[in-house]
Amino acid sequence: MSTRPPAVPEPARDSPSLSAAGGWPFLITALVGRLPAATVQLGLLLYVSGAGLGLGLAGITVAAAGLGSAVGAPVIGRLVDRFGPLPVVLAATVVQLLGMGLLLAVVLHDAPRSLILVCAAVVGAANPQVGAIARARWSALARRRDTPGLVGKALGYETACDEISFILGPVIAGILVGVLGPNPALLVLMTWVVAGQGCFIAYLVSRRGMRVDTQTPTPTDGTAPRIRLKAVLPPMLACLCVGTVFGSTQTALTAINAARGTDAYTGIIYGFMGLGSAVASVLVSRFPERVPLAWRVAGGALLVVLVSVLLLPVPGSVGLALLFTVIGLGVGSILASAYTRGERVAPSHRIASVMTMLTTCLVLGVSFGSALGGVLSVVPRHGFLLTLGAGVAALLVSVAIHATRPPGRRRDV
Template identity: 25%
Template sequence: MSTPERAPSYAAVLRTPYAARTFLSSLTGRLSYGTVFLSLMLALTASTGSYAVAGGVIALFGLAGSLLAPVRGGLIDRYGARRALVPMAVVYGGTLTALAAATWRPGTAPVWLLAALGGLAGLCAPPLGPTMRSVWSEIVPEPALRQRAYSLDTVCEELLFVTGPLIAGLLAALVRPAAGVAVSAGLVLAGTLAFTAAPPLRSTARKRPVRRPRGPGGVPVQPVAAAAGLGLMLGALTLLLVVYADGRGRIEAVAWLEAALAVGSALGGLLYGTRSWRRPARVRLPLLTTALAGVLAAAGLAPGLWALGAALAVAGVLVSPALTTAYLLADESATDENRIRIGTWVNTAFNFGSSLGSAGAGQLAGEVPVAACFALAAVPLLLSAAFAVRRRKFRSSGTLPYELTGAHQVR
């Protein structure tokens, strides 16, 4: 990467009119996604006594939420955030409330009902993250300030997924597991209502046309491929850390290994946002993903837990910048009429990749040495970087468009 220049401060982002209020309300709603997965797992396991049932319901919830996110994003692009997000949040929150009631006491609800409620909740999960990033692109149009806003957004979102399970565990211990599901419902309802009541969302709703999107409408291949590779790598890493620590008789070390990655990611995201980079995002992204893949492949060779923790902290420094750059690149390829749908493709790719990574690591663990598993988990990131470089060469020669055409869209 080229020599950076100093960017505007984070305070300048939050001083933008209505930015702090809008951002805080979106984080409140997004905290629901940090608490809900562990809360559901604990509540469903306590209610049914079956890990298989709990895992199946959560799989339905996660797949419906991830795979249909671009469809929900398209609805927001078409009808506006206030008209689309509020009904989604009401149905999502209501369904989670029903799940909390159904799992409050053991054995009181049939499995088919739990599965139906889990699938419906995922189907209607409001895409608050992509919508907030769309708002950032409108209220902070200056590129350097928008990069700072996206970095702040990515870091805060990651912190929500660190603190959310802690809240869920505390509620399970002090009240009961289903209480976390109920709190998740309350968070998304309160956060979405406050978010959509913010002035930027009201003005966006008035300006957004109520018709089918026009323009290129294609899927931004480079950031989606990078996000999928990043999700696959991190999804596999969670299980690989368990295998690595358990192999050394220190399974409890997984918690602080994950913390090292999270702290590094937060610091890396904040530092990345403090600079204005001369090279464009499409050049920075493959550099970041290649460096991250190299560090994580080497991490599998760490001789001990302390060395692995240090390697994970270094890798974490690159995680938030890579994801932030993917969001920025997707935003650059979007129009006002498809911005939220394009943003949800990055989220969908990351989440789907994470699921594949967890499943793939589970199949490999025990069959392949853990160091080789680390290296294999890094391969998708390297492939996404190679694809981006090759695509950029074709693009510069005028033989291949940067976007997939509309014929390849999920409609």
């Protein structure tokens, strides 16, 4: 309407392009830098099982890595907010490599299996959280340039990058272990960590004066605003719901294809969800400001609920691929909107902390969905009941997001 204040920009029209705002080096290195994290998780699963230690221990190993990541991510975020990304990412990468090296030594020397879990937890805890740091950087750029519309586009792009990494990471891990065998594959995976995260470290070195938020330093007089749990909790719950969808659909799909004897299709079909999520995260970021974030979450949740119902009869492989694409559109909408809300309610000097809190909830959701989904998937299609429940929960979260709108913002944020 013509009465809208001119200071409220339409992101797609007035915001600078991502390449102009962040620069191609940042875009490329932030994408490459998060690929190792997506590769390591499945890599640990395949390594432990391929080493002849059993799929059960392999699953527990991945759970230990996930728990380590859930514990370590908030610490990483707080350290980044305080010291900047360069020393934290560098130190985390070194610790992660040490954990992987110790894991290799433990397996080769037939040490107690409990040490495998300890090493996996260290590897997970030392995840440098490149995606969360990149999101915080976009927030800092938008605040410095006074272009709030940039954040929506950037966070949508970042979610798409996450989905690309979730697709490529397992493929890389599977190829490494399948072609090289477990021990050489772990060594190559360590090299991959150095190369991928090293690219991002090299970018940070070239911008060594950069803090995650260059506009608002952390006050030292005790007046710094704290993270308001009431405001941050809804996007955290939204990420938890999305993670549950990821975990439950993965286990249900694995069980279905195992029963059909089409195990090779599991990764391919699951990749369609990542494709749909990547597309949705970019499209949702282009929505005008007048479309409230709560509506975007609700729309995505409705898609998850409807598709979950359609998945219960367990269609054929083509039908599964199509439905996984659509459910990906739903979770992409929820996830992009959750990160946008998290950025908007976070204090300017705690952006990285909030982003890592959201990432932690996503990881916990995947672990919860995989664990409970695995129990339900004794009857393969029952795993989708958990997916349905996560969709319903996301609908309730959309109500909470609407009810906790930050005061003084432009319409609904």
